[in-house]
Amino acid sequence: MTGFPSPSGRPESAPNALFRLFAPGLAALGGIAIVLAGLALTVSEPLFLPDGPRLEQAVEDGELPPPPTTAEFRAPAPAASLDAEPPAPDRYDLTLSLQRGDTVEKMLADIGVTDDDRRAISAALAALLKKNKLANGETIALSLQTLPDQPDAPRVLALSIRPQPEREYLIQRREDGAYVGEEKTYKVGPRLARVEAEISGSFHTSGTKAGVPASAMGELIKALSYDVDFQRELRGGGRFLVLLEQLVTSDGRVTHPGRLLYGELRLPKRTVTVVRFRPQGGADQFFNADGESVIRSFLRTPMDASRITSRFGMREHPILGFSAMHAGVDFAAPTGTPVLAAGNGRVSMAGSNGGYGIYVKLEHTSQVATAYAHLSRLGPGIRPGVSVRQGQVIGFVGSTGMSTGPHLHYEFHRDGKPVNPLTQKYAMRNTLTGKDLARFQQVVREHRGQSRSAPQIAQQ
Numbered sequence: 001m002t003g004f005p006s007p008s009g010r011p012e013s014a015p016n017a018l019f020r021l022f023a024p025g026l027a028a029l030g031g032i033a034i035v036l037a038g039l040a041l042t043v044s045e046p047l048f049l050p051d052g053p054r055l056e057q058a059v060e061d062g063e064l065p066p067p068p069t070t071a072e073f074r075a076p077a078p079a080a081s082l083d084a085e086p087p088a089p090d091r092y093d094l095t096l097s098l099q100r101g102d103t104v105e106k107m108l109a110d111i112g113v114t115d116d117d118r119r120a121i122s123a124a125l126a127a128l129l130k131k132n133k134l135a136n137g138e139t140i141a142l143s144l145q146t147l148p149d150q151p152d153a154p155r156v157l158a159l160s161i162r163p164q165p166e167r168e169y170l171i172q173r174r175e176d177g178a179y180v181g182e183e184k185t186y187k188v189g190p191r192l193a194r195v196e197a198e199i200s201g202s203f204h205t206s207g208t209k210a211g212v213p214a215s216a217m218g219e220l221i222k223a224l225s226y227d228v229d230f231q232r233e234l235r236g237g238g239r240f241l242v243l244l245e246q247l248v249t250s251d252g253r254v255t256h257p258g259r260l261l262y263g264e265l266r267l268p269k270r271t272v273t274v275v276r277f278r279p280q281g282g283a284d285q286f287f288n289a290d291g292e293s294v295i296r297s298f299l300r301t302p303m304d305a306s307r308i309t310s311r312f313g314m315r316e317h318p319i320l321g322f323s324a325m326h327a328g329v330d331f332a333a334p335t336g337t338p339v340l341a342a343g344n345g346r347v348s349m350a351g352s353n354g355g356y357g358i359y360v361k362l363e364h365t366s367q368v369a370t371a372y373a374h375l376s377r378l379g380p381g382i383r384p385g386v387s388v389r390q391g392q393v394i395g396f397v398g399s400t401g402m403s404t405g406p407h408l409h410y411e412f413h414r415d416g417k418p419v420n421p422l423t424q425k426y427a428m429r430n431t432l433t434g435k436d437l438a439r440f441q442q443v444v445r446e447h448r449g450q451s452r453s454a455p456q457i458a459q460q
Contacts, residue, residue, distance in 0.1 A: 090146040091157070098138040104159075107140065112153050117179070121156060121171055124181040128169045138163060165253040186249035192454040193258060196241045202334070203234060204304045211457035212242050213257035220263045221304050222340065222391045223274040223286040226296040228265060229422075231308045231331060236268040243451040258457075262447035275444055279436045291432035291440050298343040298364075299390065302372065302410055303397070307332045309407055312420040327418035328371070328411035335376055335406040337397040341388045342370045342412075350382050356409070357401025360394050370421075373409035374400050 096107050105122040113121075143158040156179075159171040168184040197210035207217040220242060228234075244258030265272045273289040286294045310330035345364040353359035356373035360382060363369045376398025388394060399406045412421040432440050 092144055092146070094142045094144055096140045096142065098134055098136060098140060100136050104134075104140065108156065111144075113156055114153050117156055120179045121159060124171050124179045125159070125161075125169065128171075128181040128183055134161065134163065165249050165255040186251055186253070188247050188249055188255050191246045191248045192261075192450050193244045193246050193457050194242065194451050194454040195244070195457050197239070197459070199234060199238045199240060202304060202337075203230065203240075204337075207240065207242070210459050212244070216242065216244055216258055216260040218338070219260045219286075220274065222299075223260075223263070223294050224265055224272055225299045225301060225340070225391075226294045227272055227288070228267075228300070230301050230304060233267050233269075235307075238268065239266040240264060241266070241451055243447055243454060244457070262444075262451055264451070273444075275440070275447060277432075277440050277443055279432060287432065287440065289444060291437050293431070295390070298370070298412075299340060301331065302340045302342045302370070303331060303333060303337055303408055312418075312422070328373075328409050329421050331408045331410065333397045333406065333408060335396075335398055337408075338393045339372050339375065339379070339395045339397060339408055341390055341392045341394050342410075343368075343390045345370075345388060347382060347384050347386050347388060347394075350378055350384055353401070355402035357403060358395065358398065359401075362388060362394070367415050369413040371411040371413065373411075374398055374403045374407060376400065376406075 105118045108118045141160040144154040162168040166186045170182045195210050195212045199206045241264040243262040246258040247256035263274045274286045278284045309332045343364045345362040348363045349361040358375040359373045361371045375395035379393040379395050
């Protein structure tokens, strides 16, 4: 085959001749492509596209992809240098609980802390505690560090023990490896808080579930007991609001969960209010919204009872099976519900009493006595001859003796004979007057406003 003449005069093949003819043009096109690629890397919008509104509309209609941004062409981060510093040693927190027979040094040994560190920490802590001992269950908070060359021997950076919310013992590690101790104290001050919730089932349980401390809930029930028939009036439901005065440290820890300042029980037909107030020269008491003391001669019901299961009068005995006089009123309640003394008096009997089971009888006057039967156990210090005050816990609901289930059998005696407790009438005592009444009315206005604005306690 005859070839094409080359620049040297020798024949050459057709492909080589074609390449030689078009090579300059191809090189020029390649240069243009490189230039265009470089421009694409430096501009924030693609070349040869419509601009302004036409470009935005084209993107929205899906005819064109969104324009790239300079961030999409950002250069990758440089690789880490071989001379870079290693990552910081791991730090973590650990909480331990002191058990019977434990010491702080023994607990530190259990997690692998070195002998020298354990001895130094124990010495620093002993200097702070002096002769005080830590109680079983005390919480010990640790800040630890794991070193790469000692993975099984953590270093203690700090140790904290706070036996009371207002007092903390702190051990810290210095840069030179020594441990120093510090006792920190926190100021304690009052803070208002409120609880507002629906009543579901037991009033006491509803309150404690909503966040009211048990002691404050007990105060509220006792204050309302003089005026509220729990078994009847709570049958239709209700809602309550409580204003509490808590004690908290300067860093927010609660040292006292709260005493009752103000309470409202909103029943279907009325609202009952109780307010804590101290008259001039007197002690704290609870008054209703009109300034009348809530204390009556006797409690209307001696417990937080929501249901009467048997009334006073003739009935068929549930166990013996024949008609007999029922000399009291039965209140259904869970086992362990506190039973309160209906009034001030003296214990004339406390203990087992035949079909009554565990039984307490109180003499209030020479004519009036009350009795409480089927208890699961007696209240603290309740025995014959001791004096009790109104509202004191004298026992707990049970089902001892001739009983078909947990309840309180409550009797009221006049001149040695049982009478219906629910028909007894009691007059109010002690009404505020003069300057005391003016101060009280101001307190009521303040507490009503605070009970709406104070922060709500989280439900438990």
